Amino acid sequence: MTATTQQSRQNGQEQLLTPGEVAALFRVDPKTVTRWATAGRIGSIRTPGGHRRFRESEVRTLLAELTSDINQPGGQSF
Amino acid sequence: MTATTQQSRQNGQEQLLTPGEVAALFRVDPKTVTRWATAGRIGSIRTPGGHRRFRESEVRTLLAELTSDINQPGGQSF
């Protein structure tokens, strides 16, 4: 198996992203992504050391919602 | 044989994970997992050669505890 060192082992596992990667996708500061997690707008997984990891699927979903105007019931607008 | 099938199905024994395996679950470097073991944040078993192995149940429990989902069952939110 030719793998660098990282994310190419668990095939059926959930892929996780670092704050910096998520920030790059949204074109925002990593700090802003952290605020989203703190505000409960996005799920996060903390490492035992306290750093956050984000689910790629969830991030992509959120990113898709921002790509086009979404105003559907259940979207929590309060 | 692939990297994910290093160990065959033993009897009722505890499944052990390699540092790389645990690292993939948390999306960190295998070396980071080693530091967690050194810091006592996660239990580890050493092979006669000095390599570390981790209990799968403990790892999954730890992963679940550090996971904060926003609208999905299974995660504690308090």
Place this chain on the structure above:
DNA sequence: AGGAATTCGGGTAATTTGGGTT
């Protein structure tokens, strides 16, 4: 017995965290 991949160790950059501020 040889080979590929992983995991030791240490040491040094890069990223992340949290608070406070603009």
Place this chain on the structure above:
DNA sequence: ACTGTCCAAATTACCCGAATTC
């Protein structure tokens, strides 16, 4: 209410050579 920046401290990532595992 939301985001970007500054700061210090903590955590994590990549570098190497050598040992271990399968």
